Amino acid sequence: MRDHVGMRPLDIVVLMKLVSLADKPWQYRDLSASLLISISEISASLHRSMIAGLVDGARKKVMRNALMEFLQYGMRYVFPQIPGPIVNGVETAHSHPFYKNHFTSDVPLVWPSVNGKARGQAIEPLHKGVIKAVENDDQLYLLLASIDILRVGKVREINLALNELKRYIL
Missing domain, CATH: 1.10.10 (Arc Repressor Mutant, subunit A)
Incomplete structure (x- = not known):
């Protein structure tokens, strides 16, 4: 074993x-x-x-x-995370398109990617394959962005992310 x-x-x-x-x-x-x-x-x-x-x-x-x-x-x-330097990447956490409708931020959070279209503070994804995996899976993308909010977000952001996660999980 x-x-x-x-x-x-x-x-x-x-x-x-x-x-x-x-x-x-x-x-x-x-x-x-x-x-x-x-x-x-x-x-x-x-x-x-x-x-x-x-x-x-x-x-x-x-x-x-x-x-x-x-x-x-x-x-x-x-799995704590502290946002890093400004890089190109794929938007995550409160910068995900769904959460952008609810929150405004001066600096977006992104998963670092040379092909990323957004510029913001780097958040390391939970796995290196995440960026490719979410390209064709919007639901997975939302779930993982919600997880990132739990890792780095503020109370109001975390509450909304928890509600979204509960919608899918429970």
């Missing part, structure tokens, strides 16, 4: 992808292709999530209440 070394940031990406799939059937290779994470890493991620109580024993069903509790109370402590 593998040693449990604790949750990793990519585990959150995998869980958010499962949430975005809702009840659609999936296989490890589907997750691997859409998230740009190897099948073995998908397997290890789901194993860690099972040990943490975030997926069931079969590693197919997300334990939604437990996931929501972890996101709400643990994200900013387990």
Whole structure:
């Protein structure tokens, strides 16, 4: 049996992808292709999530209440983030198109990317494949931007992000 070394940031990406799939059937290779994470890493991620109580024993069903509790109370402590230098990138957190309708900011937050069309403070994505993975998955993009708000946001932003996450997760 593998040693449990604790949750990793990519585990959150995998869980958010499962949430975005809702009840659609999936296989490890589907997750691997859409998230740009190897099948073995998908397997290890789901194993860690099972040990943490975030997926069931079969590693197919997300334990939604437990996931929501972890996101709400643990994200900013387990995977904290401090915005970095100004770079080109893909808008995230309160700079995501959905959240722009609710908040204004002098400096956008972005996932660094040479192909990014926005300029703002860098936020490291939970996994390097996120930028490519969200290109064709608007729901995953919104979920991961909401997660970034939990990592770096202010109280009002966090409250809206939690409400959005609850809409999809619970």
